[in-house]
Structure formats: structure tokens, C-alpha cells
Amino acid sequence: MTPAARWAAAAAVLDQIEAGEPAEKALTTWARKSRFAGSKDRAAIRDHVYDILRCWRSTAALGGGTSGRARVLGRLRQTGQDPATVFIGEGYALDPLSDEELAAGHAPDGAEALDLPDWIQGIFVNDLADKAEATAEALRHRAQVFLRVNLLTTDRNSAQTALQAEGVETAPHPLSDTALEVTEGARRVSQTEAFRTGLVELQDVASQAVVDALPLKDGMRCLDYCAGGGGKTLALAARLRGPVEAHDADPRRMSDLPDRALRAGASVRLVDRPKGPYDLVLCDVPCSGSGSWRRAPEGKWRLTPDRLAALTQTQAGILDRVAGLVGLGGALAYATCSVLNCENEAQIDGFLSRHPGWVCTKQTRFGLDQGGDGFFVAVLTRT
Numbered sequence: 001m002t003p004a005a006r007w008a009a010a011a012a013v014l015d016q017i018e019a020g021e022p023a024e025k026a027l028t029t030w031a032r033k034s035r036f037a038g039s040k041d042r043a044a045i046r047d048h049v050y051d052i053l054r055c056w057r058s059t060a061a062l063g064g065g066t067s068g069r070a071r072v073l074g075r076l077r078q079t080g081q082d083p084a085t086v087f088i089g090e091g092y093a094l095d096p097l098s099d100e101e102l103a104a105g106h107a108p109d110g111a112e113a114l115d116l117p118d119w120i121q122g123i124f125v126n127d128l129a130d131k132a133e134a135t136a137e138a139l140r141h142r143a144q145v146f147l148r149v150n151l152l153t154t155d156r157n158s159a160q161t162a163l164q165a166e167g168v169e170t171a172p173h174p175l176s177d178t179a180l181e182v183t184e185g186a187r188r189v190s191q192t193e194a195f196r197t198g199l200v201e202l203q204d205v206a207s208q209a210v211v212d213a214l215p216l217k218d219g220m221r222c223l224d225y226c227a228g229g230g231g232k233t234l235a236l237a238a239r240l241r242g243p244v245e246a247h248d249a250d251p252r253r254m255s256d257l258p259d260r261a262l263r264a265g266a267s268v269r270l271v272d273r274p275k276g277p278y279d280l281v282l283c284d285v286p287c288s289g290s291g292s293w294r295r296a297p298e299g300k301w302r303l304t305p306d307r308l309a310a311l312t313q314t315q316a317g318i319l320d321r322v323a324g325l326v327g328l329g330g331a332l333a334y335a336t337c338s339v340l341n342c343e344n345e346a347q348i349d350g351f352l353s354r355h356p357g358w359v360c361t362k363q364t365r366f367g368l369d370q371g372g373d374g375f376f377v378a379v380l381t382r383t
């Protein structure tokens with residue numbers, strides 16, 4: 001496909017998303033109908049779509065409309081590319097722009113320029129103060145690719161050498177001693193022998209730092225209560241060098257975890273009904289995902305005040321339930337990939353006011369300015 005044809009395909013996918021289709025589904029449907037597209041085409045189209053999803057409001061403002069065509073025009077203007085090289089009307093390219101389309105569009109302002117929903121801009125300013133703008137700006141750009149070195153099978157230097165031999169260049173990242181930032185060959189990672197044999201896992205650096213912050217001790221009984229795909233379960237098992245139990249309200253989300261654990265040489269047991277007492281329970285709760293909107297930008301546009309309120313209730317409910325699983329002297333670790341106070345510090349304050357006999361021994365925010373996604377972790381101890 002020509003570069004112009006890829007933009008035309010992106011415009012078609014964006015129209016489906018505008019009509020309410022999830023981005024992944026719209027991309028898959030397009031790929032099924034377009035067998036002529038190769039893997040490089042599909043990757044380029046996906047990049048266009050996600051770049052625009054991150055900048056959904058500003059591209060619409062600059063392009064003068066919410067159609068895929070207008071958003072592509074907005075994105076080209078935003079990145080200083082000449083629309084005349086894309087709207088060429090030949091082959092599979094988009095039709096040339098009309099005079100009306102050329103005259104449309106305005107420079108985005110305020111929340112539009114920061115690509116935030118209006119209702120959340122005030123919350124950002126209130127919660128993040130002088131970091132609000134920089135955080136919103138960081139969420140408008142692609143995230144770096146990070147790997148977690150699996151300490152059960154290798155060390156960071158050896159993993160780096162193995163990846164380099166397969167054309168993947170990496171650099172250690174200061175936020176976690178298990179983290180490598182991929183500087184070249186990111187698309188090749190999942191095909192490498194190093195990945196297939198469990199030397200490394202794809203995992204954001206701040207997500208790794210959350211696990212580093214947990215009070216781990218040899219032989220402790222440990223539960224990951226919201227295990228999902230198991231990213232943190234595996235990191236925990238590697239740090240602990242021992243077994244970890246994994247639970248999720250939706251067990252289907254853990255369906256790949258046994259295979260992933262096998263590949264990583266980690267001991268993970270899936271539990272339907274956890275029975276305490278545990279020495280450590282990690283709750284990586286469902287949240288707005290506002291710290292990782294650059295990886296999952298649709299979440300930014302789908303979040304509503306009602307949905308956020310429902311999420312904070314779920315989070316408080318999980319904390320209250322899980323408290324009963326932690327033994328005396330044990331710890332409850334609460335984590336989110338959110339930058340919002342109502343899902344972070346306010347949840348901890350609420351828990352402490354409902355549960356006398358618990359103290360908060362650690363509370364850390366990882367900001368996007370530290371390189372990874374925005375994360376929060378608190379450690380609560382039962383005294």
C-alpha cells in the first residue's frame with residue numbers, strides 16, 4: 001500500500017470508531033476485508049489510528065470535523081505534513097480536499113488542545129497542580145516499550161545481550177532494576193527467542209516499580225487479588241522466588257496465565273475463592289486507567305463522571321473485602337494506573353477511616369515524567 005492509501009484506510013477505521021465501534025474491533029474488521037494489506041501496512045494504519053485517538057479532540061478541531069477524513073486532515077496539519085500528498089484521489093488514496101474542507105478547522109484551545117474531556121480538565125488541575133498540563137501532554141504521545149527481565153531465568157545484562165543478538169536494542173531504565181527500555185526493534189520483541197523462552201516480558205516500567213515497592217519476604221503467602229492477564233503476578237513470583245496465588249473476579253482474564261507462568265518458570269496457582277490469612281494481598285484494582293491513556297486512549301473518551309463514581313465504589317468494595325484475607329501483621333497493597341486522587345489517596349483515607357487497626361506504611365505515585373505510565377501504590381498494614 002502507498003502511504004496515502006494507508007491514510008485512507010485509517011480514515012475508514014476512524015469512521016467506524018466515531019460510530020461507536022471499539023478501535024481493536026474496527027482495525028480487525030478492516031484487516032479481514034483487506035487481505036491485500038501486509039503486516040507493515042497494518043502496523044502503519046494502526047499507528048495512524050492510535051495517534052489520532054490520543055489526540056481525538058485536537059485533530060477534529062484542526063481538521064474541522066469529526067469524520068475520519070477530517071481527523072486525518074487535522075493530524076497532517078498537527079504534524080506539519082502537506083495534506084496535498086495524502087488527499088491525492090489516485091488509486092486507494094482519499095479524494096482531493098474541497099475548498100470548503102481546506103478552509104475549515106481552528107487551532108484547538110484549553111481542554112481541546114490538551115486532548116482531555118472538558119469535565120476532567122478541572123480534576124486534572126485540582127489533583128495534579130503544576131503537573132496537570134505536562135501529564136495531559138504526555139498522554140497525547142506514544143508510550144515507550146519496556147521489558148521486564150525475568151530474574152527467575154536470567155539477569156539484566158544477559159537479557160540485554162540475548163536481545164541484541166536478535167536485533168533488539170535496549171537500555172536499562174532507572175525506575176526499576178528489572179526494566180529495559182527498547183530503543184530499537186520494538187516490533188520484533190515478541191518474535192525473539194529471548195521473549196519466547198521467558199527471559200523477558202513486556203511490562204511498563206512503572207508497573208514493575210509498583211511490584212518493587214511491595215514488602216516481600218522469603219516464604220510469605222501471597223495473593224494477587226485482581227490478577228487479570230497476570231503481569232504483576234509474574235513480576236511478584238519472580239521477585240519472591242516463590243509461589244503466588246492469583247484470583248480475578250473474571251477468571252477468563254487469567255486464561256493465558258498458566259502458560260505465561262510456565263514459560264517464565266514461575267509458580268502461580270489460580271484460586272477461585274481465596275482463603276486467608278495471607279501475608280500479602282495485592283489489589284491492582286480496576287480503575288480509570290488515566291495513567292495509561294497513551295497506551296489505551298479510548299479509555300480517555302469513554303470515561304464519564306458516572307463511570308468514575310462506579311469505579312471508586314468498586315475499589316472501596318474490593319479493599320473492604322480483601323482486608324479480611326490479610327493476617328495479623330500482614331500487608332494489603334493497593335495499586336492503580338490512575339493519576340486521579342479519588343482513586344488513589346482518597347481511597348486510602350477512606351479505607352483507614354473505615355478500618356481502625358490498619359496503618360498506611362507506604363504511599364507512592366509514579367508520574368509520567370518518570371518515564372513510565374502513571375501509577376499509584378499504597379501499602380496498608382494490619383497492626
Ligand SMILES: C[S@@+](CC[C@H](N)C(=O)[O-])C[C@H]1O[C@@H](n2cnc3c(N)ncnc32)[C@H](O)[C@@H]1O
Nearest residue numbers: 226227228229230231232248249250284285286
Ligand atoms: C487493572 S486490571 C489488573 C491488571 C493486572 N494486575 C496486570 O498487572 O496485568 C484489574 C482487574 O481486576 C479485575 N476485577 C474487577 N473487579 C474485581 C473484583 N471485584 N474482584 C476481583 N477482581 C476484580 C478485572 O477483571 C481486571 O482483570
